Amino acid sequence: MIHTTALTKEFVVGRQQTVRAVRGIGLHVDPGELVAVLGPNGAGKTTTMRMLTTLITPTSGTATVAGHDVVREPDQVRRRIGYVGQGNGAGHAHRVRDELVTQGAIHGLNRRAARRRADELLDTLGLTDLATRRVADLSGGQRRRLDVALGLVHRPPLLFLDEPTTGLDPQHRANLWDHVRRLRAAHDVTVVLTTHYLDEADAMAERVVIVDHGEIIADDSAAALKAKLAGDRIVLTVGVTASTGTDGAAGLARLAARLPGARDVVRQGDRVEAYVGNGPAALPELLRAAATAGIRVATACLYQPTLDDVFLALTGRSLREEGGVPTEAARTEVVA
């Protein structure tokens, strides 16, 4: 559905200054896939998406989208893709239904078919009651649903969503994903999306492409990325008694080191920390071994990695730092 080779984009920003926003992206997406593109601001996600949707011309490299070259046959690409950009696709002065009908006409539907398709989509996206409202009078969530509807009018086999849920409250975010999920189930649409929300990419996408400094630095399923690059972490504390002190912790650390895939075992006072291969299986096993050895474990926690941990492992930076949420807090969030 998408094939790019060494795609680059440079922007001239000053007299002698160019910014290399995208530096050689090779992306292959098969029909029916749902791919999330992740990365910090300025990583080149949106620039890549804008090249794939014919909005900007690549500086070098090639991109074939829905079977056609984006530079030589932009029109053919435009007929076959749906695009939901970061802004609002519907004109603010227009009525909700009018914009959908216009979009149908643009894609070659006759008047009757365009009206029918508009009503279908209003129904699908829960906008029927708002059909005659002015776009400017809609709420953010309603407008976003209309944007998605506009992208779907011509039943594109490939849908691009550029940060579709930014600025929506959690309920509307969940709602929108529900629509996308149902759409895929019903029509087998290929979806490429960018998002700021790591949990969204984690929950929605079968495949996560991580972009940093204009390059793809990782490309796999979220589960595989987390297993490969971050790993499960267990943290235990032992009960401290007057006679033994924190001696139990040393024994627990030795037991932890024997777990499958164990690495980076650290003991600190009454506390033992380790990365293990399969956390949910390793933790009970360790607890059983501790009981057999007569070590009294006071607390036991399992931390499973997030995509942010993956990014941290890859780049040494946290994606969440931009949002000001410290990594540790993010981890506890997941456990809670």
Place this chain on the structure above:
Amino acid sequence: MTLTDTALRSGRGTGRRGLARDVGIVLARELRPLRHDPFSVIFGMVQPLVFLALFGPLLAGTLGDRAAGTLGHDGVWQWFVPAVLVMTTLFGTSATGSNLLFEFQTGAHERMLVTPLSRPSLLIGRALKEMVPLAGQALIIVVVMLPFGFRLHPPGALLGLALLAFFGVGLGALSYALAIAVRRQEWMFWAVQQTVIFPLMLLSGMLLPLESGPDWMRVVARLNPLSYLVAAERDLFAGRLDSTAVLWGWVAALVTVVCGVAVGVRAMVRSAD
């Protein structure tokens, strides 16, 4: 297969789409909000009348006895009414870029760019939208002015409107290009538009006859495409369909359209960068 599917498929099958069809779609989209909000259109239509009523008598009064000599023998209204129509076109179409600026910011323009709509249709459709209220305005102005001695020559008037529409497309496209060029500093749009419009207007003999001005003004006016357009409109509205001025008017409009659409499409193709 549903009806929608069939229609979609046939739509996809056709190779090059007609420019006229795409212009029609863009024009219809632009007009739709007007239909829901007719009051703004009516309000806009009255403005030129106010201008005509307040400026026309002053013009005739200032020129006094020289009026017949300077304005031609057709009378002040025959001289002034076509000029007011050109002025309305000038203001209307040169402002189209500001509409676009808004849709730039919201994302509506971007959505249209990722569709098979032909690029020039996005310019032409928007510019033509300004011509629809103008046709209504022209009708009102003519009807109101008839009792004051304005003589209507229907074929000339219709040709005059067609020429205006043609010129308006070029000017609208230039306005569109301007909007794209200054899209990061919005206030610049109006600053540039005003700075360009007023000299163009005064140096075309639209409001005041240049015959009473200094020589240099008449020389500059000769380089102003708008001068030819104004002269052509005056001849057309007076029923002189085959005058040289009319021919030059079409040439001026053609040059404006070719330059405007070329510059506009170029700007648009690069606009997403």
